[in-house]
Amino acid sequence: MNAYRLYLVTDDQQDLATLTEVVSKAVAGGVTMVQVREKHGDVRAFIERALAVKKVLQGTGIPLIINDRVDVSLAVDADGVHLGQSDMPAKIARQLIGPDKILGLSIETQEQLAAADALPIDYIGLSAIFATPTKTNTKHHWGIDGLKSALKVTSLPIVAIGGIHEGNIPELCSTGVHGLALVSAICSADDPKAAAAHLLELMG
Numbered sequence: 001m002n003a004y005r006l007y008l009v010t011d012d013q014q015d016l017a018t019l020t021e022v023v024s025k026a027v028a029g030g031v032t033m034v035q036v037r038e039k040h041g042d043v044r045a046f047i048e049r050a051l052a053v054k055k056v057l058q059g060t061g062i063p064l065i066i067n068d069r070v071d072v073s074l075a076v077d078a079d080g081v082h083l084g085q086s087d088m089p090a091k092i093a094r095q096l097i098g099p100d101k102i103l104g105l106s107i108e109t110q111e112q113l114a115a116a117d118a119l120p121i122d123y124i125g126l127s128a129i130f131a132t133p134t135k136t137n138t139k140h141h142w143g144i145d146g147l148k149s150a151l152k153v154t155s156l157p158i159v160a161i162g163g164i165h166e167g168n169i170p171e172l173c174s175t176g177v178h179g180l181a182l183v184s185a186i187c188s189a190d191d192p193k194a195a196a197a198h199l200l201e202l203m204g
Helices: 016-029 043-057 070-076 090-097 110-116 143-153 169-173 192-203
Strands: 006-009 033-036 064-067 080-083 102-107 123-127 158-161 179-182
Touching: 006 158, 006 192, 016 033, 016 043, 016 192, 033 043, 043 064, 043 070, 064 070, 070 080, 070 090, 080 090, 090 102, 102 110, 110 123, 110 143, 123 143, 143 158, 143 169, 169 179, 169 192, 179 192
Parallel strands: 006 033, 006 179, 033 064, 064 080, 080 102, 102 123, 123 158, 158 179
Antiparallel strands: none
């Protein structure tokens, strides 16, 4: 089972009730991993959101990943953490979370990609594949060709993120990428369950 396949990243603008409803429906539709994101720096709110999602995921076997914050991940005993380049270094994060948790890292440049295999991480979030409204500070867009070459450079599983929608999913999947991370395609859908099922269908 490839846990990275349909990787849901939550929308930090949604209130708690909406968040849990979206995650619950997305899980019913077939998402394989859930990352809880909270960009406002409120640790208590982050822990509350993470625990609410953890409850939804209980018994499903779907990993709960915490975005950026190792302390929040430890506080809620999540299945792993996803780090950005300005977060805690991967080696220190690994020491804190232990050998059995999942550790992901966002990779934005060729230099970072070249260094990735030497780090104690489990997968790469290749960012951003295409321009996306949810991330306005990305310096580099990998595109399909960049994704193909990245898959040759690293032995780590790659999750593609950024600007992914139903129109480009078949082409992305034809590269052999291990997973696709989506926010709005599921979180903003009228029916997150149907959206997730449809996306998996497109992935073939």
